[in-house]
Amino acid sequence: xxxxxxxxxxxxxxxxxxxxxxxxxxxxxxxxxxxxxxxxxxxxxxxxxxxxxxxxxxxxxxxxxxxxxxxxxxxxxxxxxxxxxxxxxxxxxxxxxxxxxxxxxxxxxxxxxxxxxxxxxxxxxxxxxxxxxxxxxxxxxxxxxxxxxxxxxxxxxxxxxxxxxxxxxxxxxxxxxxxxxxxxxxxxxxxxxxxxxxxxxxxxxxxxxxxxxxxxxxxxxxxxxxxxxxxxxxxxxxxx
Numbered sequence: 379x380x381x382x383x384x385x386x387x388x389x390x391x392x393x394x395x396x397x398x399x400x401x402x403x404x405x406x407x408x409x410x411x412x413x414x415x416x417x418x419x420x421x422x423x424x425x426x427x428x429x430x431x432x433x434x435x436x437x438x439x440x441x442x443x444x445x446x447x448x449x450x451x452x453x454x455x456x457x458x459x460x461x462x463x464x465x466x467x468x469x470x471x472x473x474x475x476x477x478x479x480x481x482x483x484x485x486x487x488x489x490x491x492x493x494x495x496x497x498x499x500x501x502x503x504x505x506x507x508x509x510x511x512x513x514x515x516x517x518x519x520x521x522x523x524x525x526x527x528x529x530x531x532x533x534x535x536x537x538x539x540x541x542x543x544x545x546x547x548x549x550x551x552x553x554x555x556x557x558x559x560x561x562x563x564x565x566x567x568x569x570x571x572x573x574x575x576x577x578x579x580x581x582x583x584x585x586x587x588x589x590x591x592x593x594x595x596x597x598x599x600x601x602x603x604x605x606x607x608x609x610x611x612x613x614x615x616x617x618x
Contacts, residue, residue, distance in 0.1 A: 379435055379438060379439075380438075380439065381439045381527060382527070384435065384439075384522075384523035384524075384527045385523060385524055385527055385528055385537065385538075387431070387435070387519065387523050388519065388520065388523060388524055388537065388538060388541040389541055389544075390428070390431070390519070391424060391428060391515075391516070391519065391541075391545040392541065392544050392545045392547070392548055394424045394427065394428075395420065395421075395424060395545060395548035395549050395550075395551060396548045396551055398420050398423070398424070399413065399414075399420065399548065399550055399551035400551065402416070402420075410550070410551055410552050410553065411491070411552060413550075414491040414494070414550035414551075414552065415491050415494030415495065415496055415550075416496060416550070417491070417492070417549050417550035418496065418501075418504050418508055418597060418600055419496065419500060419504060420549070420550070421508060421512065421549055422504055422507045422508050422511055422512075424515070425507075425508070425511035425512050425514070425515035425516075426511060426515075428515035428516075428518070428519055429443075429511065429514050429515050429518065432446060432515075432518045432519060432522065432523070435523075443514075443518065443522075446518065446522040446523070446526070447517065447518050447521055447522040447526070447582045448521075448522070448526055448580045448581070448582060449582055449583065450581070453581060453583075454581060454583040454584060458579075458581070458583075458584040459583065459584045459587050459588070461584070462575065462584035462585055462587070462588045463584070463587055463588035463591050464588075465571065465588065466568065466572075466585075466588035466589060466591065466592050467588070467591065467592055467595075469567060469568045469571060470565075470568050470592050471592075473563070473564060473565075473567045473568060474488070474564040474565075475487065475488075477560050477561075477563040477564040478560060478564075480560075480563065481556050481557075481559055481560040481563070482556070482560065489557070489560075490613075490614050491550060492596070492599075493596075493599040493600055493603050493610065493613055494600070494603065494610065495600070495603040495604040495610050496600065496604055497604070498604050498605055500604075501600055501601045501604035501605065502601065502605075504597060504600075505597050505598065505600075505601045508593055508597045509589075509590040509591070509593040509594040509597060510590060512589065512590070512593050513586040513587070513589045513590040513593070514586070516542065516545075516589065517572075517582055517585055517586050517589060520538040520539075520541065520542040520569070520573070521538065521572075521573070521576045521582055521585070522582075523538075524537060524538025524541070524542075524573070525538050525573050525576050525577050526576075526580075531577065534573075534577055535570060535573045535574050535577055536570070538569075538573050539566065539569040539570040539572075539573045540566070540569075542565070542569035542572075542573070543562050543564075543565040543566040543569045544562060546561045546562070546564065546565045547561045547562050549561075572585050572589075599613070
């Protein structure tokens with residue numbers, strides 16, 4: 379695949395999540411909602427697949443993964459990282475609650491399965507794996523193969539941001555229109571901002587750090603509900 383065709387990879391994560399959850403439901407004989415708590419493990423698996431894919435396509439285009447995402451050593455300032463990290467936390471959290479209010483009429487609203495417990499040892503391992511692999515996989519794909527390649531400035535923001543947000547509709551996968559709309563609206567404003575920032579600055583590091591921090595907060599909740607008996611029920615009651 380040559381460089382000009384790299385944007386065709388943008389839907390790959392959406393298809394991967396949809397396929398894994400549907401197959402998982404068929405294999406286990408359980409409803410999609412019954413296996414939704416495994417979303418963090420599935421996300422890490424898809425992340426690793428995405429990173430390997432990006433390394434391969436980079437090599438085929440005579441460049442490294444770092445060149446794909448336009449990484450330049452010693453170019454990032456601490457202030458940039460702090461600013462984008464705060465932006466990710468404020469916009470990411472605020473818009474998610476707003477989307478919950480618009481779609482479910484509740485504020486604050488958060489889907490219970492996003493913090494549902496899993497096996498303890500997997501929760502511990504994934505606490506370290508998910509934030510890092512997500513930053514390298516998602517930002518590598520949507521910024522490196524999208525914003526960095528699409529020549530039209532407007533499309534270079536809108537197209538990657540769209541697929542960046544769309545993938546979250548299937549993490550986890552539920553066949554529910556309102557849920558899918560909620561997930562899409564929760565992430566689209568932030569993905570547009572991140573793609574716009576990258577197009578202007580061409581520096582992925584602040585975005586990747588901010589991305590890892592917000593995912594760390596999420597996976598920390600999953601770790602807590604997995605290790606502390608009764609904590610999940612407490613959290614669910616708080617969200618009611």
